[in-house]
Amino acid sequence: MAERRGRSSPATGRRLRRLAAGAGVAAAAAAGAVVAQRAAAKRLRQRSDPEAAEELGRLPPEDLGPVTASDGTRLHVRAAGPRDAPTLLFLHGVTLDLTTWHYQWTELSDRYRCVLFDARAHGRSEPSRSGDHSLEAMADDLKAVLDAAVPHGPVVLIGHSMGGMAIVSFAERHPEELGGRVVGVVLADTAASDILREVFGGLGARVGWAIRRVGNRYTTRPDLAERLQRRIRRFGADVTFLIGWATNFGPRASPAQVEYVTRLSAGAPIAAWTHTLQSLLEMDLGHALDHVTVPALVVVGDRDLLTPKASARALRAALPDARAVVITAAGHLSMMEQHRVFNDVLRDYLGRTLTGRRRRRAATGA
Numbered sequence: 001m002a003e004r005r006g007r008s009s010p011a012t013g014r015r016l017r018r019l020a021a022g023a024g025v026a027a028a029a030a031a032g033a034v035v036a037q038r039a040a041a042k043r044l045r046q047r048s049d050p051e052a053a054e055e056l057g058r059l060p061p062e063d064l065g066p067v068t069a070s071d072g073t074r075l076h077v078r079a080a081g082p083r084d085a086p087t088l089l090f091l092h093g094v095t096l097d098l099t100t101w102h103y104q105w106t107e108l109s110d111r112y113r114c115v116l117f118d119a120r121a122h123g124r125s126e127p128s129r130s131g132d133h134s135l136e137a138m139a140d141d142l143k144a145v146l147d148a149a150v151p152h153g154p155v156v157l158i159g160h161s162m163g164g165m166a167i168v169s170f171a172e173r174h175p176e177e178l179g180g181r182v183v184g185v186v187l188a189d190t191a192a193s194d195i196l197r198e199v200f201g202g203l204g205a206r207v208g209w210a211i212r213r214v215g216n217r218y219t220t221r222p223d224l225a226e227r228l229q230r231r232i233r234r235f236g237a238d239v240t241f242l243i244g245w246a247t248n249f250g251p252r253a254s255p256a257q258v259e260y261v262t263r264l265s266a267g268a269p270i271a272a273w274t275h276t277l278q279s280l281l282e283m284d285l286g287h288a289l290d291h292v293t294v295p296a297l298v299v300v301g302d303r304d305l306l307t308p309k310a311s312a313r314a315l316r317a318a319l320p321d322a323r324a325v326v327i328t329a330a331g332h333l334s335m336m337e338q339h340r341v342f343n344d345v346l347r348d349y350l351g352r353t354l355t356g357r358r359r360r361r362a363a364t365g366a
Contacts, residue, residue, distance in 0.1 A: 051254035056102050067148045069141045076124035077117040081109035087155040090116045091163025095268035097123030103339035115149045121271040139169035153181035164190030172288035179293055184353040188299045189332050191311040192285040240266050249331040250303035257336055289318040296322040297349040301330030
């Protein structure tokens with residue numbers, strides 16, 4: 001049978017040429033965007049950076065071994081500093097790990113006992129054995145770490161973002177600890193309710209509905225979540241670097257710090273991105289703030305887009321005994337980006353809180 005080859009009409013040829021031209025324009029635009037992103041990331045990375053040589057991933061020297069949570073999840077716990085000193089217990093933010101407190105434990109462990117741990121499904125801690133990634137589970141994890149590593153106190157709890165929320169939940173679930181073993185609380189760049197409204201303003205309810213709907217889909221379909229994470233990683237280091245800078249840091253941030261935090265977050269287990277983040281978006285701990293009965297310090301960066309100054313003001317107003325400090329030129333990781341200022345504020349608070357406690361104990365004979 002003879003083969004017959006069709007001939008395209010002039011109109012068909014014109015359509016094909018237009019499609020090819022459109023595809024070429026789209027490809028050129030995409031290529032141009034990639035070039036622009038690489039150029040922008042390169043310019044930022046080449047900035048003078050006094051933090052470039054800092055060993056941000058350095059772990060505190062003492063490995064306290066895994067602490068077992070109430071559901072059997074094993075938590076990675078580290079420590080530094082004199083065992084007989086007052087204890088500072090640090091809790092990190094979502095998709096990060098204990099190393100984000102690098103500047104605090106390295107600078108304060110000469111005077112204080114610093115205890116740090118990775119939240120469940122973060123860092124070197126196990127994924128949740130029960131499947132529970134809620135703030136309530138993290139509050140009970142905090143209780144387990146306290147019992148194992150700080151049996152007597154006094155201890156000040158210091159939490160960043162998700163870590164601060166876990167502390168508030170802990171105060172509600174274990175109120176007997178506040179004013180006993182726990183003598184102070186520091187809440188850094190955190191919130192107690194409706195994060196989406198704080199971030200998106202009047203669009204909060206509508207944006208929240210959409211995000212929660214998408215979140216539910218990825219929580220129930222881990223295969224889809226893993227596929228999405230792979231796609232994000234394929235965007236490349238330059239895009240994730242720029243996104244990390246825009247969402248977590250101020251405009252004059254250290255490129256080394258941005259690179260480190262972005263790498264941590266991008267490498268976080270999928271459960272941290274789905275289950276844990278979904279829990280944070282749904283949380284409302286406003287009713288729990290009355291349980292934070294010890295002196296509290298609220299710290300926020302003036303460039304924090306995720307938990308902005310409005311969140312800090314709301315926290316300070318709702319807490320029974322609190323003062324607030326705004327750190328200039330800092331984004332969502334104020335304890336890292338402006339660590340010298342943050343540590344000065346923290347030292348002042350610790351001096352006031354621990355000295356006041358000693359005076360009260362001397363006056364009462366307790």
